[in-house]
Amino acid sequence: xxxxxxxxxxxxxxxxxxxxxxxxxxxxxxxxxxxxxxxxxxxxxxxxxxxxxxxxxxxxxxxxxxxxxxxxxxxxxxxxxxxxxxxxxxxxxxxxxxxxxxxxxxxxxxxxxxxxxxxxxxxxxxxxxxxxxxxxxxxxxxxxxxxxxxxxxxxxxxxxxxxxxxxxxxxxxxxxxxxxxxxxxxxxxxxxxxxxxxxxxxxxxxxxxxxxxxxxxxxxxxxxxxxxxxxxxxxxxxxxxxxxxxxxxxxxxxxxxxxxxxxxxxxxxxxxxxxxxxxxxxxxxxxxxxxxxxxxxxxxxxxxxxxxxxxxxxxxxxxxxxxxxxxxxxxxxxxxxxxxxxxxxxxxxxxxxxxxxxxxxxxxxxxxxxxxxxxxxxxxxxxxxxxxxxxxxxxxxxxxxxxxxxxxxxxxxxxxxxxxxxxxxxxxxxxxxxxxxxxxxxxxxxxxxxxxxxxxxxxxxxxxxxxxxxxxxxxxxxxxxxxxxxxxxxxxxxxxxxxxxxxxxx
Amino acid sequence: xxxxxxxxxxxxxxxxxxxxxxxxxxxxxxxxxxxxxxxxxxxxxxxxxxxxxxxxxxxxxxxxxxxxxxxxxxxxxxxxxxxxxxxxxxxxxxxxxxxxxxxxxxxxxxxxxxxxxxxxx
Numbered sequence: 001x002x003x004x005x006x007x008x009x010x011x012x013x014x015x016x017x018x019x020x021x022x023x024x025x026x027x028x029x030x031x032x033x034x035x036x037x038x039x040x041x042x043x044x045x046x047x048x049x050x051x052x053x054x055x056x057x058x059x060x061x062x063x064x065x066x067x068x069x070x071x072x073x074x075x076x077x078x079x080x081x082x083x084x085x086x087x088x089x090x091x092x093x094x095x096x097x098x099x100x101x102x103x104x105x106x107x108x109x110x111x112x113x114x115x116x117x118x119x120x121x122x123x124x125x126x127x128x129x130x131x132x133x134x135x136x137x138x139x140x141x142x143x144x145x146x147x148x149x150x151x152x153x154x155x156x157x158x159x160x161x162x163x164x165x166x167x168x169x170x171x172x173x174x175x176x177x178x179x180x181x182x183x184x185x186x187x188x189x190x191x192x193x194x195x196x197x198x199x200x201x202x203x204x205x206x207x208x209x210x211x212x213x214x215x216x217x218x219x220x221x222x223x224x225x226x227x228x229x230x231x232x233x234x235x236x237x238x239x240x241x242x243x244x245x246x247x248x249x250x251x252x253x254x255x256x257x258x259x260x261x262x263x264x265x266x267x268x269x270x271x272x273x274x275x276x277x278x279x280x281x282x283x284x285x286x287x288x289x290x291x292x293x294x295x296x297x298x299x300x301x302x303x304x305x306x307x308x309x310x311x312x313x314x315x316x317x318x319x320x321x322x323x324x325x326x327x328x329x330x331x332x333x334x335x336x337x338x339x340x341x342x343x344x345x346x347x348x349x350x351x352x353x354x355x356x357x358x359x360x361x362x363x364x365x366x367x368x369x370x371x372x373x374x375x376x377x378x379x380x381x382x383x384x385x386x387x388x389x390x391x392x393x394x395x396x397x398x399x400x401x402x403x404x405x406x407x408x409x410x411x412x413x414x415x416x417x418x419x420x421x422x423x424x425x426x427x428x429x430x431x432x433x434x435x436x437x438x439x440x441x442x443x444x445x446x447x448x449x450x451x452x453x454x455x456x457x458x459x460x461x462x463x464x465x466x467x468x469x470x471x472x473x474x475x476x477x478x479x480x481x482x483x484x485x486x487x488x489x490x491x492x493x494x495x496x497x498x499x500x501x502x503x504x505x506x
Numbered sequence: 507x508x509x510x511x512x513x514x515x516x517x518x519x520x521x522x523x524x525x526x527x528x529x530x531x532x533x534x535x536x537x538x539x540x541x542x543x544x545x546x547x548x549x550x551x552x553x554x555x556x557x558x559x560x561x562x563x564x565x566x567x568x569x570x571x572x573x574x575x576x577x578x579x580x581x582x583x584x585x586x587x588x589x590x591x592x593x594x595x596x597x598x599x600x601x602x603x604x605x606x607x608x609x610x611x612x613x614x615x616x617x618x619x620x621x622x623x624x625x626x627x
Binding site for chain 1: 513514516517520592595596597598599600610613616617620621
């Protein structure tokens with residue numbers, strides 16, 4: 001009796017106010033959730049007959065959810081929901097747009113691939129939409145619990161999707177490795193978050209930041225910060241937490257590999273940037289050296305291993321590891337550059353957008369080429385100029401962009417990272433910029449090697465029949481080529497300088 | 507030693523302590539406990555039942571799906587009980603939230619039903 005009585009007493013003392021929900025701010029997620037449920041219902045009613053409508057239906061859902069993102073962007077106001085736990089600002093909106101469009105391009109990549117194989121199409125698209133929903137939530141999350149829920153919502157469907165080619169042992173290996181490493185990372189991150197909550201006594205990042213500045217630096221805080229960041233380092237496959245990536249990328253269905261390499265990695269970065277710049281603005285002395293080491297290791301080791309790869313998907317996997325190193329580099333100087341880390345966050349978001357365009361495009365070419373060559377070896381790209389000039393040109397654009405050669409988008413992305421590093425005018429920033437510069441030169445070697453194969457080498461089996469590229473892949477290639485070139489030539493990238501205005505009251 | 511290096515030293519000390527404590531417990535136990543190995547102790551532990559067959563024996567996939575559905579509704583119950591004790595306080599907002607939550611779960615059950623997962627034969 002006593003325990004229940006006590007519990008009753010404690011509970012009744014806490015009043016509850018229904019939070020007012022700004023439905024406009026919440027519209028992208030609400031539409032995507034409702035649409036995903038609709039797709040499930042269509043699958044339930046139609047069963048086999050509904051299969052061929054699934055890609056189109058899911059794609060429309062992503063585009064519909066993009067509409068409120070655009071209206072919110074035009075509106076421009078920063079909206080804060082649930083006492084600052086969920087913030088819709090331009091930083092969040094730019095990323096939501098990125099996730100939704102990437103999701104749409106992945107649907108385009110998957111359409112023919114899934115229809116050709118003996119797969120469960122309907123569930124594939126439903127899980128893809130759920131994962132994208134988790135990412136859009138992640139972009140707005142400013143609270144430890146919301147971040148964790150978003151991370152699990154985006155990860156769990158991805159574990160299943162990685163093992164989608166279920167009769168293939170490599171795909172099973174991919175799914176299992178991804179799931180085990182993902183759960184391991186979640187556990188470490190949760191441990192870090194629990195320590196963080198223990199120090200600050202609140203789960204909202206802005207409140208944590210205030211508490212930490214007033215409490216001063218404590219050893220517990222160092223542990224909490226490191227463990228939390230390590231959890232996301234797994235997600236973005238930073239060295240030394242990258243070991244799952246090549247095997248998972250190779251075994252998973254290729255369109256899903258593109259999804260993991262782009263959207264899932266971007267979501268990990270979003271959480272990392274949000275937590276570091278919002279919750280640890282005063283803990284730069286702990287976080288910055290760690291990010292410096294992580295970034296330098298990631299880009300160097302990723303590039304060195306990528307050079308030795310003969311399989312194009314594994315090469316792109318290690319190239320993705322190396323790119324993650326450049327992307328996180330601004331975090332090594334975030335407190336020393338403009339507006340308390342906003343310019344670092346801005347450089348990272350722009351890099352993520354351009355990286356998504358060029359990497360999705362490279363995977364689209366790999367998927368299109370594999371329809372003819374049935375091979376993932378780099379040597380199988382030989383002679384492609386003769387029988388697939390369009391694909392060769394597109395791939396060259398993406399490879400030059402990944403290598404950072406102007407006027408492709410990758411150049412702009414790298415330039416912003418370097419300028420943030422040099423703006424800091426510190427030894428740390430300058431040395432990291434040097435490491436990144438050396439790595440950019442190293443990386444050009446293996447990107448241009450693929451271009452060399454396509455332009456100058458003969459076809460390995462002498463087969464020069466044309467590649468038939470399905471319309472959905474053509475559309476995906478068009479979107480990614482235009483995005484890659486447009487961002488590089490015009491320097492057109494979203495302006496997210498309002499980031500943090502609500503969270504930190506700046 | 508600079509300030510931040512000292513903080514990283516704490517991380518290392520923490521890791522060493524974690525390894526040390528586990529090592530000390532296992533080491534102490536091995537010193538104190540009697541050592542009487544027998545064949546029975548090497549058997550696989552299977553909830554008190556003698557293990558039958560090899561470790562690679564297969565079980566019906568149907569059990570797995572039922573277990574998943576069970577977990578789904580078990581978690582639902584975990585959320586509903588505390589919610590129910592304070593429903594008057596939550597008002598229509600709380601009611602609507604729970605309706606959305608249960609509707610999504612029901613969609614899952616309906617999906618499993620329609621796909622023939624609930625059929626045993």
